[in-house]
Amino acid sequence: MLTFIGLGLFDKTDVSEKGLRHIRAADCIYLESYTSRLAGTSREELEAWYGKPVTPLFREYVEQHPDELLAEAQEKDVVFLCAGDPMVSTTHADLRMRAAARGIRTAIVHAASISSAVCGLSGLQNYRFGKSCSLPFPQKNWFPTTPLDVILQNLSLRLHTLVYLDIQGERFMTVPEAVALLEQMAAERQAQIPLYVGIARAGSDEPFVRAGTAETIQSVDFGPPLHILVIPAELHDMEREYLEMFAGL
């Protein structure tokens, strides 16, 4: 059996009680270590807490030759851990399909995802979010402006946009870096992004949330990772009041 278990947002205690029971009863524990990260813990700490070895998994293994893992899941109780809620990443969905194609029983244990947590942290209403997007670090000869297209389309529909920030190995994009990239794209198109909401360390005891113009947000130190960004559409009164109270608007 192969069970996908979400670890939630920040540290080892963000897993559900249900997930923890599954992990402690499992024969083999794998930790997906490339689509996201729990900034408030480490593989070593998880091993100590579960009382069992935790094997890290890298993208190439999962996407190209997960045969060993699948062979194990045919005989044993295997759990696949990941930050957030499983399957938000397509690479997990692909693995579940490969398992099912071999006749392996699969299950999912859900956990908190940043995609809903931003609502509580920012007060921006869930039903007002449009399509989300990801903002990659620019690379030589590659600086896609798709994220701006998504943001501008959502703004024209009066919808908020959740912008996932890139992770490359140990390099985590910060909110000010993201705002600088988006401002550069917007300037080239003579478009304007009136307001940003930056969030750091969602799920921790001290999440940090700040709302403001590009200029304001770029001057703020958001501290350690992970960071995420929301581009709000025109605010409802209650959303504005919430950002004033909890995000320094």
Next chain:
Amino acid sequence: MLTFIGLGLFDKTDVSEKGLRHIRAADCIYLESYTSRLAGTSREELEAWYGKPVTPLFREYVEQHPDELLAEAQEKDVVFLCAGDPMVSTTHADLRMRAAARGIRTAIVHAASISSAVCGLSGLQNYRFGKSCSLPFPQKNWFPTTPLDVILQNLSLRLHTLVYLDIQGERFMTVPEAVALLEQMAAERQAQIPLYVGIARAGSDEPFVRAGTAETIQSVDFGPPLHILVIPAELHDMEREYLEMFAGL
């Protein structure tokens, strides 16, 4: 202090380890009982598990005179429990603002939300969801077609729509009921909804997921609550394959 704690999707073990520690250390425990429900447990079972009384809260109390709760939170450690992830409902955001206005410290402990869980259950990709909507039970002289507007707009943008189904006391809208309502609205506008994905008991050990046309889905018994519906836009290959494997498409 007032801490908003999400209980996740289905039963008492869907709360995070962090949330459970807060609950067991709290002076007073309140359970919000009107925006959603944990179908796999009861207030009595939660009381037995936490080893403490759990006071149910109804909409009128929270929205109109939460003074007693706020007075308690000024002196003691009060937790406010709700199904899913807190603050997705505006009524929670309002309570947090009232607390902060009185100088009460507040915090949020996140949990799984149906808004991300649908991705894993259906294989529909997170970044392809547009604005979501709620489908109310029709009432005398009141049959709003806003949900259809949202669905049609999303379809035209090639985006999926998550449709929250109404709860009225002990009456839970089922997937077939929801499909019948949407088909009636669509017929009046000569619009077509090509595909539905119905989900029941997300977060339980036996979630039930079925994809198909209106005719197919209306003939399926989805079993006990809660139910939720997704209207997918044109499917990507991988999404189609996933629905074929896990949702009988």
